[in-house]
Amino acid sequence: MNHILVRTVVVLAWLVLPAGIVYLSVGADAGWAVFVAGLLLLLGYHARNLGRLLEWLKRPDPDTVPGTIGIWDDAFAYLHRRERRHRQKRKRLRRLVLRYGQAGRALPDGVVVLDAQDRIEWCNEKAERRFGIDAQTDVGQPITNLVRQPEFVDYIVAGDYSGPVRLRTSRESGLTLSVQIIPYHGSQKLLLARDVTQAERLEAVRRDFVANVSHELRTPLTVLVGFLETVRELQLDPDRVRSYLGMMADQANRMQRIIDDLLTLSALESAPEPPRDERIDVHQLIERLRSDAEALSAGQHRICLEVQGDFDLLGVESEIAGALSNLVTNAIRYTPAGGEIRLLWRAAADGAAFSVVDTGVGIEPEHIPRVTERFYRVDRGRSRQTGGTGLGLAIVRHALLRHQASLDIESEPGKGSRFTARFPGSRVVARQTSIHISA
Ligand code: ADP
Numbered sequence: 001m002n003h004i005l006v007r008t009v010v011v012l013a014w015l016v017l018p019a020g021i022v023y024l025s026v027g028a029d030a031g032w033a034v035f036v037a038g039l040l041l042l043l044g045y046h047a048r049n050l051g052r053l054l055e056w057l058k059r060p061d062p063d064t065v066p067g068t069i070g071i072w073d074d075a076f077a078y079l080h081r082r083e084r085r086h087r088q089k090r091k092r093l094r095r096l097v098l099r100y101g102q103a104g105r106a107l108p109d110g111v112v113v114l115d116a117q118d119r120i121e122w123c124n125e126k127a128e129r130r131f132g133i134d135a136q137t138d139v140g141q142p143i144t145n146l147v148r149q150p151e152f153v154d155y156i157v158a159g160d161y162s163g164p165v166r167l168r169t170s171r172e173s174g175l176t177l178s179v180q181i182i183p184y185h186g187s188q189k190l191l192l193a194r195d196v197t198q199a200e201r202l203e204a205v206r207r208d209f210v211a212n213v214s215h216e217l218r219t220p221l222t223v224l225v226g227f228l229e230t231v232r233e234l235q236l237d238p239d240r241v242r243s244y245l246g247m248m249a250d251q252a253n254r255m256q257r258i259i260d261d262l263l264t265l266s267a268l269e270s271a272p273e274p275p276r277d278e279r280i281d282v283h284q285l286i287e288r289l290r291s292d293a294e295a296l297s298a299g300q301h302r303i304c305l306e307v308q309g310d311f312d313l314l315g316v317e318s319e320i321a322g323a324l325s326n327l328v329t330n331a332i333r334y335t336p337a338g339g340e341i342r343l344l345w346r347a348a349a350d351g352a353a354f355s356v357v358d359t360g361v362g363i364e365p366e367h368i369p370r371v372t373e374r375f376y377r378v379d380r381g382r383s384r385q386t387g388g389t390g391l392g393l394a395i396v397r398h399a400l401l402r403h404q405a406s407l408d409i410e411s412e413p414g415k416g417s418r419f420t421a422r423f424p425g426s427r428v429v430a431r432q433t434s435i436h437i438s439a
Helices: 002-025 028-058 071-106 125-131 150-158 197-233 238-270 282-297 317-333 380-385 392-402
Strands: 110-114 120-123 165-169 175-184 188-195 302-307 311-314 340-348 351-358 406-412 416-424 428-430
Touching: 002 028, 002 071, 028 071, 110 125, 120 125, 125 188, 150 165, 150 175, 175 197, 197 238, 238 392, 282 302, 282 311, 282 317, 282 340, 317 340, 317 351, 317 392, 317 416, 392 406, 392 416
Parallel strands: 302 340
Antiparallel strands: 110 120, 110 188, 165 175, 175 188, 311 428, 340 351, 351 416, 406 416
């Protein structure tokens, strides 16, 4: 303020000084005339700069701040600095809002910001897809106009947001959402919609699995307990007792096999990734599979080997051997006497394939996609008769998956089946040639 006062006094002094000189040297009239002319010039200067200021204020841009001299120059320089600072601040804020918007969009959950009256203020793309909201046109709409499931409407009306509510939607091929409202900043609300479809499916699988295991173990256990009570309660001759004991041993073995297979599955699930530097000698493994198959078949089937691939596999030998052995055992169990079983090892598109081809009972097409599920059997009686647990193909699928391999099943009822384990190129290596040095 003082600064402005001093400058005003200086300007007035510059007006008074020449006017005074003219007043003294030429006369009073001339002196006044010079003073008035000076005043008019000063007025013009202020009026012009005021006009420029008003013009600039209509579109304040720091790059177009007018330049001038005197006190107005200071004012314009100040405006220039202030406007530049504002611009930078606005830019920073815009960037911040943009970044928060991007973070909101990147969230895996659907997010909707609601006002105090539960009207939509903002939502991300996930929420748009999950609830069918349009982020542009639905702003200001009450959320219950768009999400109309009664459970959700009740949840909003009750206003108790201490826990989430589960909603099933028909969108995105049937999702289950866990929706939770989080109040913030007084009456604002944040709606979070988490996709729990997979978790729910896993929970259902776990429940079914526990029920299946209980059922599978309860059956032989009931038989076992029945025999035990019979032997304990009744006076039986030793031959009958021996025969009962034999049947009890069968049931106990059955339980043992189920538990062994369950442990194998669980070990496969928790084992670390199979190494890529451990070689499995596939030729030797197939030879072993053939002799095991012949022992199991006891001469009832013709077993042929067709090994064309001159390469080995990389991975865990016990897992691959277990998986392929399951396929061979199944082929024998599901092929009537007199049938043929072929074991093939050959190159395949980008890798190698091991196939077991049988001329057995085959599988109806509708069962094929399900036979690798735990405890799924096409013919329960036949499976049980031949000592099956219903877990063999589940173990095969798991062991192969761990080696990035897949299982293909082709089958025709009454004609036979072909089970093919396909290994990717990353798991296949050329065979090491063994050198024999004869003495
Ligand atoms: P299981 O112990 O019952 O054999 P698996 O998991 O090994 O259990 O097989 C699941 C089901 O797939 C079997 O119950 C059987 O119905 C069918 N299956 C498996 N292998 C063959 C095959 N080679 N030929 C016909 N059916 C088969």
